[in-house]
Amino acid sequence: MTSTRTPQLQGSPAGDAKLRTPRRAGFSQRIGRWDVKVSPYLYISPFFLLFIVTGLFPLLYTGFVSVHEWGLIKGQGDYVGLQNFTTVLQQQIFWKAVRNTLSIFLLSSIPQIAMALVIAALLDANLRAKTFWRMGVLVPYVVAPVAVALIFGQMFADQSGVINQILRDLGIPTVRWHSQVLASHIAIATMVNFRWTGYNTLILLAAMQAIPRDIYEAALIDGANRVRQFFSVTIPMLRPAIIFVIITSTIGGLQIFDEPRMFDQFGRGGSDQQYLTLTNYIYQLGWAQKNFGRAAAVAWLLFLIIVAIGIVNYLITRRISSEQQGGKKRKKVRA
Incomplete structure (x- = not known):
């Protein structure tokens, strides 16, 4: 017996409605969608949780302490507002610490980044025993900072130090490394450079190895020698890595503590605070003078x-990169 119902074609409205009817997603499909959307945030969440606990909370709590009278024994006292900040800013020792910190930072960071660039370029060349030399530059970073400070403190001793003995043999007047302001800053900056140059070298070396070799081959065909390739190819391609190294060196250089603390046996930043840094000043306010409120105020300053120096570094590097990109565009237009 034949059926009287006519089949519905795909082109008919009823057939299209059936085809367009959305299927309900199953539970496994929903889990898969949630996994794609949520899992990246779960992977990076441990960093932000640790940052909140170890970074953001101490920063905010330090700000809370800085607007109170806070002692080691009595604890929290009265609310004083910005009195701790004004008191600190009126003290001459604070401005000495600022001067010393900025001076040591400049004497260490600028030569450190320059030496790291040169050493990374040498290690990127076709040398024998590459692994040995690359691991060798990281050895000073492994040494404890206290040991480095003690060794260099003896080397830069005013009377019997190795450096002054070498200067005497060369007929050069000796230097009072612990008494003179600039000399003490150079000695401390030397310790910092000894410790951190290898660390920055490996960062820049990793960035150099990521540069495509085709660019160097094209520059070689155009007649560029090794020095020209370094300044015209390597440094422009290393701009992101150099910016990262500058920012980390800025943060670390302004927070220097171990080297000036261990430069002499007293740890007070010199007889006239000639190499007292801000972190050492915070330590003296907090533990020697038992005034946590002022110490917290200096920490916030x-x-x-x-932050201010970091913003200046960012603006300078951004302007340099924009000028370089503008110059490349003008050259392309002329070509």
């Missing part, structure tokens, strides 16, 4: 200085 140091934080603001780091």
